[in-house]
Amino acid sequence: MQNSSRIGALLREWRQRRKLSQLDLALAADSSARHVSYLENGRATPSRAMVLRLCDALDVPLRERNTLLLAAGYAPAYRESRLDDAELAAARSAVATMLAAHEPYPAVVVDRWWNVVAGNSAMSVLTAGIPEHLLTPRPNVYRLVLHPDGLLARLANPAQVRELFVERLGRQADATGDERLRALYDEVLSYPLPMDPAADRTAPSGPFQVPVRIVTPLGEIAMFSTMATFGAPADVTLSELAIELFYPLDEFTAATLRNLEGRRGFAAVNGSSETGSDWAESGADASDGVDGAEDHVDRREERR
Incomplete structure (x- = not known):
C-alpha cells in the first residue's frame, strides 16, 4: 500500500500539471476514470505496463518516468548514460x-x-x-x-x-x-x-x-x-x-x-x-x- 500511495500521488501531480481530468487521462491511456481514481487514491497498484502507458499519455520526461516506475516498485526503464559512454x-x-x-x-x-x-x-x-x-x-x-x-x-x-x-x-x-x-x-x-x-x-x-x-x-x-x-x-x-x-x-x-x-x-x-x-x-x-x-x-x- 505504501507504493500505491506514493505512485498515486505522483500520478495525480502529473495529471494536474497537464491540466487533464481523470476521464481525459483514462481515455488517453485506454483505461477507465474509475481505475485512474483508484490508482491516484492508492486503492490499486498499477502494473509496469500501465505506469508506462500513463507516462506516455501525460508526456512525462524520461527522467521522471524512471522516478514513477521506482515509486510503483519497478526498476527504471531508461538508462542514463554519461556523454562519453x-x-x-x-x-x-x-x-x-x-x-x-x-x-x-x-x-x-x-x-x-x-x-x-x-x-x-x-x-x-x-x-x-x-x-x-x-x-x-x-x-x-x-x-x-x-x-x-x-x-x-x-x-x-x-x-x-x-x-x-x-x-x-x-x-x-x-x-x-x-x-x-x-x-x-x-x-x-x-x-x-x-x-x-x-x-x-x-x-x-x-x-x-x-x-x-x-x-x-x-x-x-x-x-x-x-x-x-x-x-x-x-x-x-x-x-x-x-x-x-x-x-x-x-x-x-x-x-x-x-x-x-x-x-x-x-x-x-x-x-x-x-x-x-x-x-x-x-x-x-x-x-x-x-x-x-x-x-x-x-x-x-x-x-x-
Missing part, C-alpha cells in the same frame, strides 16, 4: 557533425538545465567579453545571457530578450516540476532589469518577434535560432540534450560572421581550445548542472 558514440558523432557544419554561424549543445555541453567556434561571437565567474565551473545559457555582466549588456533589445527567456524558463519549470529549473528561474528573475525596460518594446518588423540583436564594434548583428533534439531517445541523457542553431537575420550579419570565421575559438565559453568534436569531454556528466517556442517548441523543450 561508448553507447553514445553515434550521437556524439552526429552532434559534432552538426556543430562543425553550422559554422560560421553559432551553435551550442545544452542539457536539460541549459548548461553548456559544447559548441562550435562561432559561439565566441556571443560569449566575447563575458567574465570568468559566468564561465566556471560550467557556463549556463541563462546566466550567460541574462546576468547583468553577460550578453545582456551588449544587446540592442535586452528587455525583449529577457522577457522571452524568463517566460520560456518559467513555462518549462512549471511543465516539468524540476526543482533545479525552478531555482534557475528564481535566480534569473532576481537579476536587475535593463536600464530602460520599455526602450525596445517595439512591434516586430520581421518574421521573428524577438531576434537576438548584438551591438558589436563592426555594427549591430541580428540572429534567430532553432532547436534540434534527438528523435525517440531511449536514454535519459540523450532525451535531455538539445542543439540551438543560430542563423543570420540579414545579409550584414551573414557577411560579418563569414568574415570572422577562423579567427575565434570556443575557449571563450568553455575555457579550452575544444570544438564540437570534443563535446563529450567538455560536457562531463549530464546529470551535473545548475544548483538550484511556441506550443510545439515549448512541449519539445519541456520533455527534456
Whole structure:
C-alpha cells in the first residue's frame, strides 16, 4: 500500500500539471476514470505496463518516468548514460557533425538545465567579453545571457530578450516540476532589469518577434535560432540534450560572421581550445548542472 500511495500521488501531480481530468487521462491511456481514481487514491497498484502507458499519455520526461516506475516498485526503464559512454558514440558523432557544419554561424549543445555541453567556434561571437565567474565551473545559457555582466549588456533589445527567456524558463519549470529549473528561474528573475525596460518594446518588423540583436564594434548583428533534439531517445541523457542553431537575420550579419570565421575559438565559453568534436569531454556528466517556442517548441523543450 505504501507504493500505491506514493505512485498515486505522483500520478495525480502529473495529471494536474497537464491540466487533464481523470476521464481525459483514462481515455488517453485506454483505461477507465474509475481505475485512474483508484490508482491516484492508492486503492490499486498499477502494473509496469500501465505506469508506462500513463507516462506516455501525460508526456512525462524520461527522467521522471524512471522516478514513477521506482515509486510503483519497478526498476527504471531508461538508462542514463554519461556523454562519453561508448553507447553514445553515434550521437556524439552526429552532434559534432552538426556543430562543425553550422559554422560560421553559432551553435551550442545544452542539457536539460541549459548548461553548456559544447559548441562550435562561432559561439565566441556571443560569449566575447563575458567574465570568468559566468564561465566556471560550467557556463549556463541563462546566466550567460541574462546576468547583468553577460550578453545582456551588449544587446540592442535586452528587455525583449529577457522577457522571452524568463517566460520560456518559467513555462518549462512549471511543465516539468524540476526543482533545479525552478531555482534557475528564481535566480534569473532576481537579476536587475535593463536600464530602460520599455526602450525596445517595439512591434516586430520581421518574421521573428524577438531576434537576438548584438551591438558589436563592426555594427549591430541580428540572429534567430532553432532547436534540434534527438528523435525517440531511449536514454535519459540523450532525451535531455538539445542543439540551438543560430542563423543570420540579414545579409550584414551573414557577411560579418563569414568574415570572422577562423579567427575565434570556443575557449571563450568553455575555457579550452575544444570544438564540437570534443563535446563529450567538455560536457562531463549530464546529470551535473545548475544548483538550484511556441506550443510545439515549448512541449519539445519541456520533455527534456
